[in-house]
Amino acid sequence: MELEVRHLRALCAIADAGSLHQAARRLGVSQPSLTTQLRRIENALGAELFRRERTGCRPTPLGRTVLSRARPLVDGMSALVSEALAEADTARPSGSRLRIGSTASRVIGGWLRRLRASLPGTDIALRVDVSARELLRSVQAGRLDVAFVHEVEGSPLAVPEGLERRVLLDREPQFISLSRDHPAAGSRVVELRDLAGDPWMVDPTVDGEWAGVRRVLGAAGLDPPVLHGDYLTAASLVVLGEAVAPCQPTSGPRDDMAIRPLRGDPLAVRLLLVSRPGADVAVVYEELEAAYREAARRVSGYHEWLLRHHSPLARAL
Template identity: 85%
Template sequence: MELEVRHLRALCAIADTGSLHRAARTLGVSQPALTTQLRRIENALGAELFSRGRTGCRPTLLGRAVLSRARPLVEGMSALVSDARAEADAARAGGPRLRIGCTASRVIGGWLRRLRLRLPGTDISLRVDVSAHALLRAVDTGRLDVAFVHEVEGCPLAVPEGLEQRVLVDREPQFVSMARDHPAAALPVVDLTDLAADRWMVDPTVDGEWDGLRRVFSAAGVAPAVLHGDYLTAASLVVLGEAVAPCQPTSGPRDDMAIRPLRDDPLGVRLLLVSRPGADTAAVYGELEAAYREAARRVAGYHQWLLRHRSPLLTPTAPAEFPVPADSAESVDRSGSPRHRAESPS
């Protein structure tokens, strides 16, 4: 038996719902049919993927491994179908269109809002993907017009030959999110050694994320426990004090979580806008830059970091455009939520 996308979709549905009955309803099939399908999949792989009990179905160790590989494939197929339909709709409608790809970022909403005002009448579509390489391939093959991606320091992206790049931020520091009552939350700047006893959550499906963090741990001489999972799950674990996680410095304030910069900024990413040769990206890049500045202004801790490092993002008029909150210490203390790149830590 060869596994197909429909089989992987069934596995994801069972894991997401925690029940064969609920998964069958989600997929629009009968429960006996889904049970038979799961049994065939497990027979083909030679082991159980879910443990069945009175409380429902839970992935086994092998099941979690299979799901970590299956989800990107299922999501990729869904994105392919959505993209194809969007392109068909745009072709029928005519008129200008702009197809944007992006790894998860806090600036997406502001960027889209600005582009819709700047380019009225343009059909603007958005595809968010945890994989920068998948977005770059989509630009290279003409399925996207531009892609806003992050490149983890020390893990360069394989940008297809001929694509044009514009650097938005040459090095964006990655901060760390933790529970509000974490001892390190009382510090304005955190050392990696302060978090060596914590479990760190990282999404291995984000290109370069785990390799970059592992490099930083090695350089600092620490070896904390690591949990692999998506950053939506990380948010709930961080709030409960079960983990800490790297996060974007533009992450917005939350009452139940603290975000702090790491001393000496050991973990960084480069932010790029990539497009096909000859594409007119002046308006797209200009609105992206404005949206990024807007996001930075809302987070006192990151805005202060930019000021201290004399960032070129801050123009000569930046003090008026980016006012420092009167109670900056409290603002820094209250800023934070984990980053996702499906919205992701870097």
């Protein structure tokens, strides 16, 4: 087996993420597939590159040596691709292509629809990623023009130097999703203490998410059971009453699930549009804001929250 750049990229991703699960999410592959790939690489080299521990993966001495040689090669290939894309962009007519990225959001569909209507003839490509940091790195490298990301309160994103940012919403509250039969579902606003006995489900691959939830629960003196998994799985467990989970306030409404604000809004994120230096993002931002208004209009509980907090986003709702 000959090592290729994709193998080296996988090794770097595992080292950076600290676990096979998170590295697989960043690479867009399944964890079993990445585990098999790592095993083949180690078999080809005749030794382990990572020690599998309860808390994740750590490079062995040989692994550190391989990584020290692999990173310059991976970085060089990324630079080569970025330069080629930049040159190709220069050769295209101005404004003929727009590459947008976003973390998961109910706003994406409306944003994309509005952009296609506002920018006819523009080739618009969309990339959705669980990791805001990965999207920011792609903007920095020239693989994306803009990225719509969320920054968990208390866990600031390291926005690469030189990138420009616009704040869509300085503080978006995170609501809580719970089963229709949950005792707290009958309240318009849920108290954290009413969820002390419920398992909480959190996706640890979402940048800052687990740290934010852990910080808020700890500050409230709560130590509920915590399940780690993606939010598609979370939704199915919430409906069955097996867990509660944080969710975006633009989620819902749903017939099979209750979505409620938390008293005092202890969980929150900041919404940002990040772009390459000098990029003209006026239309992109305007349509994002309009799409967000649309999404908020559909959720009466969130519309009311925006009005109570005198948010500019509530004016046209």
